[in-house]
Amino acid sequence: MKLLIIEDEKELAEGMMxxxxxxxxxxxxxxxxxxxxxxxxxxxxxxxALDITLPGGSGLKLLQDLKNNNKSDGVIIISAKNxxxxxxxxxxxxxxxxxxxxxxxxxxxxxINAIIRRKVHHGNNNVTFNEIxxxxxxxxxxxxxxxxxxxxxxxxxLLYFISNQRRVISKNALVSHLWNQEMGRGESVDFxxxxxxxxxxxxxxxxxxxxxxxxxxxxxxxxxx
Amino acid sequence: xxxxxxxxxxxIISSISVLLIAGIxxxxxxxxxxxxxxxxxxRVEEVEIVDYITKxxxxxxxxxxxxxxxxxxxxxxxxxxxxxxxKVYEPEEKEYELSRQLIFTxxxxxxxYAASVTKSQEEIERLVGLILLxxxxxxxxxxxxxxxxxxxxxxxxxxxxxxxxxAIKQFDLNAPLAIKFQQTRIxxxxxxxxxxxxxxxxxxxxxxxxxxxxDHASHEMQTPLAVINSRLDVLIQDPGLSETSLxxxxxxxxxxxxxxRLCQSxxxxxxIENNQFTEKKSVNIVEIVKNKLIELEEWTQENLIxxxxxxxxxxISMNRQLADILISNLIINAVKHxxxxxxxxxxxxxxxxxxxxxGETKLDTALIFDRFWKSEYSDGTGLGLAIVxxxxxxxxxxxxxxxxxxxxxxRIIFNAED
Numbered sequence: 081m082k083l084l085i086i087e088d089e090k091e092l093a094e095g096m097m098x099x100x101x102x103x104x105x106x107x108x109x110x111x112x113x114x115x116x117x118x119x120x121x122x123x124x125x126x127x128x129a130l131d132i133t134l135p136g137g138s139g140l141k142l143l144q145d146l147k148n149n150n151k152s153d154g155v156i157i158i159s160a161k162n163x164x165x166x167x168x169x170x171x172x173x174x175x176x177x178x179x180x181x182x183x184x185x186x187x188x189x190x191x192i193n194a195i196i197r198r199k200v201h202h203g204n205n206n207v208t209f210n211e212i213x214x215x216x217x218x219x220x221x222x223x224x225x226x227x228x229x230x231x232x233x234x235x236x237x238l239l240y241f242i243s244n245q246r247r248v249i250s251k252n253a254l255v256s257h258l259w260n261q262e263m264g265r266g267e268s269v270d271f272x273x274x275x276x277x278x279x280x281x282x283x284x285x286x287x288x289x290x291x292x293x294x295x296x297x298x299x300x301x302x303x304x305x
Numbered sequence: 306x307x308x309x310x311x312x313x314x315x316x317i318i319s320s321i322s323v324l325l326i327a328g329i330x331x332x333x334x335x336x337x338x339x340x341x342x343x344x345x346x347x348r349v350e351e352v353e354i355v356d357y358i359t360k361x362x363x364x365x366x367x368x369x370x371x372x373x374x375x376x377x378x379x380x381x382x383x384x385x386x387x388x389x390x391x392k393v394y395e396p397e398e399k400e401y402e403l404s405r406q407l408i409f410t411x412x413x414x415x416x417x418y419a420a421s422v423t424k425s426q427e428e429i430e431r432l433v434g435l436i437l438l439x440x441x442x443x444x445x446x447x448x449x450x451x452x453x454x455x456x457x458x459x460x461x462x463x464x465x466x467x468x469x470x471x472a473i474k475q476f477d478l479n480a481p482l483a484i485k486f487q488q489t490r491i492x493x494x495x496x497x498x499x500x501x502x503x504x505x506x507x508x509x510x511x512x513x514x515x516x517x518x519x520d521h522a523s524h525e526m527q528t529p530l531a532v533i534n535s536r537l538d539v540l541i542q543d544p545g546l547s548e549t550s551l552x553x554x555x556x557x558x559x560x561x562x563x564x565x566r567l568c569q570s571x572x573x574x575x576x577i578e579n580n581q582f583t584e585k586k587s588v589n590i591v592e593i594v595k596n597k598l599i600e601l602e603e604w605t606q607e608n609l610i611x612x613x614x615x616x617x618x619x620x621i622s623m624n625r626q627l628a629d630i631l632i633s634n635l636i637i638n639a640v641k642h643x644x645x646x647x648x649x650x651x652x653x654x655x656x657x658x659x660x661x662x663x664g665e666t667k668l669d670t671a672l673i674f675d676r677f678w679k680s681e682y683s684d685g686t687g688l689g690l691a692i693v694x695x696x697x698x699x700x701x702x703x704x705x706x707x708x709x710x711x712x713x714x715x716r717i718i719f720n721a722e723d
Contacts, residue, residue, distance in 0.1 A: 160524045
């Protein structure tokens, strides 16, 4: 899987690269409009993380070029702008998703995974982690072919964990993935514990290993090691 | 008072008073000069009489001729020579007339006679009167002329000024269009228009940059926050981190998040102030309240908060997004700050939305809707209620706060339904 990050803030681009440079991904980076254009022209990527304000031109222009050349690269816009108009404009131009800064890298990874699932693995919507299988088209989870009944939040949690498998995910990232921004965080963080507890129980009941580990109460990690 | 009227008054009053003073002065001067002439004529008569007596050693005949009368009266001694103005009875006209008289003493043989020569002033009076009349007529004419001049000419002269003034009055900072000034031939007006143009240009630029400042600042802060967040996300992958380090990181995460929420709220506030939410349609408030309550269900159940609602159908013409924010901020505010019996009540009736939640003390009514005001229990941004206030302000909704029987009441009275 090939990813391209087009982001002028080097610090951010490097952070994104070092997180996304997973065993399954190769990750390239462009810091300007020109560099981005060059890379897009010469290589096909599975997904592009695109900043809108770039030195030398707008990211939206790059997106247009991409679509005009009938390229099928998935695109997720990462922008500091959080207005409905900006979102609509980006999605109209053919972006697959829109992520507002600041974001958690686990959120970015989860969304990139979703785009790649849709774009690249047409038909095959299964996400797996050892014996756990998620059919994302039906939103169904099975462990060793046994159906696991999950609530919407538990399902979202599991998918998020598998998208960021073997990574530590902070509680803050989980909360902002599951709930709207507005509520006080202190309280929401405690709900996470309940949801994870239930999820673990349900998975283990069907014979899955206990993969979700708490990391000193500040985050969680899905791991089989 | 209009400048035109003031100017008109000033010119008319000053010119008429100058003319009146001049007229009066003219009258007396003329009077004086003509009297002098009359006295001269009397003196000529005197010389003639004295000549006659010297030659003939007898008194001339006392005569009355036209306006002139000569009389002699025997006196015992010399009388002092003097000019005087007297009233003389005129038998022909049967009235007293003002006359000028010269009395002097003549000596015939050894007898003294007081001779008096009298000339009527009537002619002079008539002349001066006529001149006075003409002068007054001229003053009146001038006054009328000035009045009409001021009325029409001045009005025309000042017209560009008033036109431009009304153009300036229509200037609106929120929709700044360059003021269209009429070109005139009057330098002062053109100069003023140019200055006003320069000034409004500067005001508009400053206002825009001020308006955009919060917007830009909030945007610019998002990227560094994203850097911090992403670096932390990478950092926590390090298996060598101790529990203490991870707890430090947790606290950084929380602060970044708070900062980010603060920026978003500030941005929203600026956008509301800048009237960037123009789209308007009929919004079903009941639906918004219900959706919000579903979103918060988990939270309210977990915290044992009961929500009592009494929702009458209510449609308000406003921006959908702002309606969401308005209702959501008030509900979240009430839910978050509920304690003790934890009962939140929401009423939608007629034209108002009322939400109440239990609270220990009355909040400072003067401050609660201010930016960055927070109660001591709040961990929010301090902008939620400020945003509510601004949304209400742009739609002219009436927002009020009240504290009764241990409960906070927030009430919005919407405008008449449409």
